[in-house]
Amino acid sequence: MSEPKFEIFQGSLVIGGVLSLIGAGALWTGLGYGMGSMMRVGAGAFPVVVSGLMLTCGLAVMAESLWGRGRAAVIPLGALRAGLGLVAAIATFALTIQSLGLLAAVALCVFFVSLAGQSVNWRHTLALMVVLPLASWLIFALGLGQQLHAFG
Amino acid sequence: MLDGLLQGVEVALSWQGLLMCAIGVTLGTIIGVLPGIGVLASVSLLMPITFGYPPAIGLIMLSGVFYGAAYGGSTTSILMNLPGTANTAVTCLDGHPMAQQGRAGVALFITTIASFIGSIGGAIVLAVLSMPLANLARNFGSQEYLAVMVLGLMAAAAFATYGLARAMAMTALGILIGLIGIDLNTGLERYTFGMPSLFDGVPIVAIAIGLFGLPEVLANLSRRGEAPPPVISVTLREMLPTREDMRRSTPSMVRGGLVGCLFGILPGAGSLLASFMSYAVERNSSKTPEKFGTGMIEGIAGPETANNAAIQTAFIPTLSLGVPGDSTMAIVLVALIYHGIDPGPNFVTQHPDIFWGLIVSFLIGNLMLLVLNLPFIGLWVKMLRIPNSILYPAIVVFSCIGVYSVRLMPSDLYLMAGCAVLGYLMRSFRLDAPPLLLGFVLGPMMEEHFRRTLLISRGDPAAFLSTGLTWGIYLLMIAMVGWSLWRNALTRRRVKAQAAG
Numbered sequence: 001m002s003e004p005k006f007e008i009f010q011g012s013l014v015i016g017g018v019l020s021l022i023g024a025g026a027l028w029t030g031l032g033y034g035m036g037s038m039m040r041v042g043a044g045a046f047p048v049v050v051s052g053l054m055l056t057c058g059l060a061v062m063a064e065s066l067w068g069r070g071r072a073a074v075i076p077l078g079a080l081r082a083g084l085g086l087v088a089a090i091a092t093f094a095l096t097i098q099s100l101g102l103l104a105a106v107a108l109c110v111f112f113v114s115l116a117g118q119s120v121n122w123r124h125t126l127a128l129m130v131v132l133p134l135a136s137w138l139i140f141a142l143g144l145g146q147q148l149h150a151f152g
Numbered sequence: 153m154l155d156g157l158l159q160g161v162e163v164a165l166s167w168q169g170l171l172m173c174a175i176g177v178t179l180g181t182i183i184g185v186l187p188g189i190g191v192l193a194s195v196s197l198l199m200p201i202t203f204g205y206p207p208a209i210g211l212i213m214l215s216g217v218f219y220g221a222a223y224g225g226s227t228t229s230i231l232m233n234l235p236g237t238a239n240t241a242v243t244c245l246d247g248h249p250m251a252q253q254g255r256a257g258v259a260l261f262i263t264t265i266a267s268f269i270g271s272i273g274g275a276i277v278l279a280v281l282s283m284p285l286a287n288l289a290r291n292f293g294s295q296e297y298l299a300v301m302v303l304g305l306m307a308a309a310a311f312a313t314y315g316l317a318r319a320m321a322m323t324a325l326g327i328l329i330g331l332i333g334i335d336l337n338t339g340l341e342r343y344t345f346g347m348p349s350l351f352d353g354v355p356i357v358a359i360a361i362g363l364f365g366l367p368e369v370l371a372n373l374s375r376r377g378e379a380p381p382p383v384i385s386v387t388l389r390e391m392l393p394t395r396e397d398m399r400r401s402t403p404s405m406v407r408g409g410l411v412g413c414l415f416g417i418l419p420g421a422g423s424l425l426a427s428f429m430s431y432a433v434e435r436n437s438s439k440t441p442e443k444f445g446t447g448m449i450e451g452i453a454g455p456e457t458a459n460n461a462a463i464q465t466a467f468i469p470t471l472s473l474g475v476p477g478d479s480t481m482a483i484v485l486v487a488l489i490y491h492g493i494d495p496g497p498n499f500v501t502q503h504p505d506i507f508w509g510l511i512v513s514f515l516i517g518n519l520m521l522l523v524l525n526l527p528f529i530g531l532w533v534k535m536l537r538i539p540n541s542i543l544y545p546a547i548v549v550f551s552c553i554g555v556y557s558v559r560l561m562p563s564d565l566y567l568m569a570g571c572a573v574l575g576y577l578m579r580s581f582r583l584d585a586p587p588l589l590l591g592f593v594l595g596p597m598m599e600e601h602f603r604r605t606l607l608i609s610r611g612d613p614a615a616f617l618s619t620g621l622t623w624g625i626y627l628l629m630i631a632m633v634g635w636s637l638w639r640n641a642l643t644r645r646r647v648k649a650q651a652a653g
Contacts (some may be wrong), residue, residue, distance in 0.1 A: 002237055015581040019321045028327050033340055038611030043338040046599040047331055054324035060317035073581045080513070083375035083576065086366065086548065087569045089203045093552040094565035106549050113545040121541040136553055144201055146557040 016062030023055030085116020160508020180220020193365025245452030257390030274464025307420030318370020325535025412461025422478030
C-alpha cells in the first residue's frame with residue numbers, strides 16, 4: 001500500500017525559484033549596506049558577491065526543469081503530523097524551560113514527540129515522561145553542572 | 153618533536169585524558185550504531201559540555217565521538233542494511249549480503265580491523281605531514297587562505313549528492329547565514345531583521361542539530377509504523393575470518409588506506425567521498441567486478457579503511473591551516489576557536505600538548521574501539537532493538553537541552569525547530585546540507601581574507617591571483633570541479649543507456 005503524499009511535480013522549478021528569491025533579496029539588502037571602495041571594502045561587498053552567486057545558482061536549478069531534467073519533490077502526508085508534533089515539542093520546551101523548569105519541560109516535550117509519530121505507544125510514553133526528566137536532570141544539571149533548574 | 157610527543161603522551165595518558173577518550177569513543181560507538189543520530193549533530197551537541205575542560209581534553213573527547221561513530225556505523229550497516237552513519241552507507245552493499253549468508257561475524261571482524269588499520273595509518277600520516285604543511289602555510293598570505301577556502305567549498309560542492317548548482321546555492325546560503333550579525337569592521341548589523349538575538353550571529357549548535365540531527369528524526373516519525381528490519385544476531389565464535397578472507401582483504405585495506413589519506417587531506421572532500429571512491433577502486437581492480445553487491449569482502453575492507461583513514465587525515469588541513477576538511481571538522485574547528493585556540497600554521501608549535509595529545513589519544517582510542525567492537529559486539533546488537541517510541545523522544549529532549557544550555561536563550565530553540573523543518577524540506581527538494589554548514593563556518597573567515605587581500609594590495613583585484621601558489625590552488629579546484637562534472641555526465645549517460653536498453 002502506498003502512503004498518502006503531496007507531490008510537487010515541478011520540484012526543480014519551485015526550489016530553484018525559492019533559492020533565486022532568497023538570493024535576490026540578499027543581494028538587494030546587501031547593496032544597501034554600502035560597497036565601500038576597492039581598498040576599504042564596505043559591509044555590502046562580500047554579501048553582494050555571495051548572494052549574486054546564489055541567485056545565479058538558483059536560476060540554474062530552475063533551468064534544470066526546462067531541459068527536462070527537473071525532479072518532482074515528494075513529501076509523505078505523515079510528515080505534516082510529524083513536523084507539527086516536533087515543532088510543538090520543541091516550542092513547548094522553549095516556552096516552559098524557564099517558567100516551569102527542566103522536569104516539566106522535558107516531560108511535555110516527550111509527550112508531544114510521541115504524538116508526532118504515526119502510532120502512539122502510551123505505555124512507553126508514560127514511562128518515558130517519568131524517567132527521562134529525572135535522567136536529564138541527573139546527567140545535565142547534577143553530572144555536567146549545566147545551569148538548569150529542576151523547577152522554574 | 154620528541155619533546156612534543158612526550159608532552160602528548162602525558163596529556164593522553166593522564167586519568168582525565170584516558171577517561172574522556174573512553175567516554176568519547178563509547179558515545180561515538182553508540183551514536184554510530186543507532187541509525188538516525190548523526191555524527192555531526194552529536195559532536196555539536198557535546199561541544200558545549202567540553203568547555204569546562206582543558207582544550208586538549210575536550211578535543212580528545214569530541215574526536216573520539218567522531219572516529220568511534222565510524223566503527224559503530226558499520227555494525228548497523230552489516231546487521232540491518234541501514235547505514236548507522238552516512239560514511240558507512242557503502243558498507244551495506246556487500247556487508248549485508250555477507251550477513252545474510254551467515255557471515256555477519258566475519259564482516260564485523262573485517263570492518264573493525266579495517267577501521268583500526270585505516271585509523272592508525274591516518275594518525276601516522278597526520279603526525280608526519282602536519283609540520284611540513286604548517287611550514288608551507290607560514291608563508292600564506294590572505295590571498296592563499298582565501299584560495300584554500302574557496303577550494304574547500306568548491307570541492308564539497310562538486311562532490312555533493314545532488315549536483316553542482318544546488319550545492320553551490322547551499323554554500324552561498326550558508327555563507328550568508330554565517331554573515332548574520334554585527335559586522336566587526338563597520339559595526340553595521342547585517343541580515344538581523346532587527347532581532348537582538350541575532351546580533352552576535354547565528355548559534356552554530358542550533359543550526360547543526362536542526363539541519364543534521366532532527367530531519368532524520370522527522371523522516372522516521374513520518375513513516376508508518378512498519379516493523380524495523382530484523383537484526384541479524386552474531387556470536388563471537390563466528391567472527392574469525394578464514395585465511396582466504398584475510399588474503400583477499402589485505403590488499404584492499406592498503407588501497408583503501410591510500411585513497412582515504414588522499415581524500416582526507418584535500419579540504420572539502422572528506423570521509424564520505426573516500427569510502428565511495430574506495431568502493432569504486434575495489435570494483436575496478438577486481439577480476440570479478442560483477443560480483444560486487446553480493447557479499448564481496450573487498451567491498452567492505454577497502455571502504456572501511458578509507459573512511460577511517462580520511463577521518464584522521466581530515467585533521468591535517470583543520471589543524472595546520474585552520475581550514476576544515478568537511479562539515480564535521482568544521483564543528484571541531486569551531487570547538488577549538490571557542491576554547492580560545494586559533495588553529496593554523498603555528499598551532500603545532502604553540503600547542504604541542506594538544507596536537508600530540510590528540511595523536512596519542514587516537515592510538516589509545518582506536519585500541520579501546522577494538523575492544524568495544526569485538527568482544528562487546530553483543531551489547532551494540534542489543535542496542536539496535538531499542539524501540540523508536542523511546543529513542544526519538546530521547547533524541548529530541550537531548551537536542552533541546554543541548555542547544556538551550558549553550559546560551560540559556562529560548563530563542564535558539566525556535567531557531568533549531570525552524571532548521572529541523574528546513575532540513576527536512578531540503579531533503580525532499582534534494583538540497584545538500586553539508587555545503588551549507590561548511591559555508592556557514594568559512595564565510596566570515598573568507599570575508600576577512602577577502603577584505604585584507606584588497607587592503608594590502610591597495611585595492612588591486614589582481615592580488616587574488618598574485619602568487620604561484622594561488623594559481624596552483626585555483627587550477628586544482630578547476631580540475632576537481634571538471635572531473636566531477638565529467639563523472640556526473642558519465643553516470644547520467646550510463647543510467648540513460650540502462651533505461652533504454
